[in-house]
Amino acid sequence: MEDELLPRLPQEMACECLIRVPFHAFPTVRAVCKNWMHHLESPCFHRLRKAAGLARPVVALVQLESIPPQQQPSLPRPVFRLSLFEPATGAWTSLPPTPGCPHGLPLSCRLAAVGRELVVVSGFNRLSWAFTEDVHVFDVVSRVWRRGAPMPGPRRSSFACAGSEERRMVFVAGGHDERKNALRSTLAYDVAADAWVRLPDMARERDECRGLFARGAFRVLGGFPTAAQAQFSRTAEAFDVAAWRWGDVEEGKLAEAGHQRACVVGGDGRMCMCRQGEEKMEVLLEEGDGAWRPLAHLPGDVKASLQMVAWEGGLMLWGARDNGRAQVAYTMDLKGGGGGGGGKGLMWRKVEPPKRFTGYAQTACCFEM
Structure with missing residues (x-):
């Protein structure tokens, strides 16, 4: 047929075979025939894969290109590309x-x-250094880029950003405009509709904030805020999507004030963050009552935590070595030790x-596939 x-195999048995293909092999499988290509791109395939417990975490990084300049002399430096890492298999892919x-x-x-799509929002124009409103969307299954609707003004940088698979939206908040004024305004990008929606403003200005x-x-x-440059707060605000409103400002929510690039959400919804401990940098885990407890010390050769992402039962850290330039990456199985205090277990x-994937990670996120 x-x-x-x-x-000569029943369809159900054939499906059982295909849903076991590792994610990094998807391009090869799609290239076999149109029938397989359409099957891998169907929502049913991914529902079956997830229901069977075969979906695995994939880390996406906007990463500094590590190809030597002499091999690409026409490109200005630095050059950032999207790359993928699969913790379960150790496979790396350049997009x-x-x-x-x-x-x-x-x-x-x-x-x-957001689901099977990666959304790249804003940034600086490489030639003019002006803020951009550009949006680029990449389908990780079909491996096709498309241009998204531009982000409404004011043009901003250093803003909070996070995606919701359930809502199929990317949320943006705060940051600063082209005059370095901190912002309270928030937006949401509907990926399927390719449209932006304005949300109510936050209670406070928040430049260089983190979004989850x-x-x-x-x-x-x-x-x-604008009036207190680089004086980071420990506060947080949460936008309830169902109620379509912001809750009260949470005072003292964070373990310490500072640049919160290392805050992530694991599979259980709790946050992790890095801070400088008494002897060395450590990872903290948010408790149910809002307190924080030590989870583990950072590896000895990580002197600065640059990026950290988490998934159900796992954590990945991307940091800098002693000289501040050489990059190093680690993963941790959070299921193994139960998260004992001080990192026991x-x-x-x-x-x-591989060498080409050792460049500085500018930003990162995680999805299941």
Whole structure:
């Protein structure tokens, strides 16, 4: 039959075979025939894969291109590209260049995952250094880029950004405008409709804040107002999507004030963050009562935590070595040790990426596939 997935096999059995294909092999499987391509791109395939417990975390990074300049002399430096890492298999994948971005992705852009799509928002124009309102969307299954609707003004940078798979939206809040004024305004990008929606303003201005989505709410952490440059707060605000309103400002929500790039949400909705401990940097885990407890010390060769992402039962850290330039990555299985205080029972596993994937990670997010 023309629609047979595998000759002489029942469709159900053929589906059982295909849903076990590792994510990094999707491009090869799609290239076999149109029937397989359509099957892998169907929502039914991904529902079956997830229901069978076969979906695995994938880390997406906007990463500094590590190809030597002599191999690409026409490109200005630095050049940032999208790359993917699969913790379960150790596979790394370089994604196709973004159309309309011949010099790589914008500097200081934001990245969010919504289902099978990665959304790159804003950043600096590589030639003019002006803020951009550009949006680029990449389908990780079809491996096709498309241009999204531009982000409404004011043009901003250093804003909070997070994606919601359930709502199929990317949320944006705070940051600063082109005159370095901190912002309270918030937006949401509907990925399927390719349209932006304005949300109510936050209670406070928040420049250089961090955004997370958990438990049905867009959470904006830290940041600082125009009148207090670089004086980060420990406060947070949460936008309840169902109620379509912001809750009260949460005072003292964070373990410490500072740049909250390391705050992430794990599978259970709790936050992790890095801070400088008494002896060395450590990872903290948010408790149910709002307190924080030590989870683990950072590996000895990580002197600065640059990016940290989490998934159900796992954590990935991307940091800098002693000289501040050489990059190093680790993962941790959070299920193994139960998260005992001080990191008892938990161990970091060093990631050894190929040379071209060792560049600085500008931003990162995680999705299941």
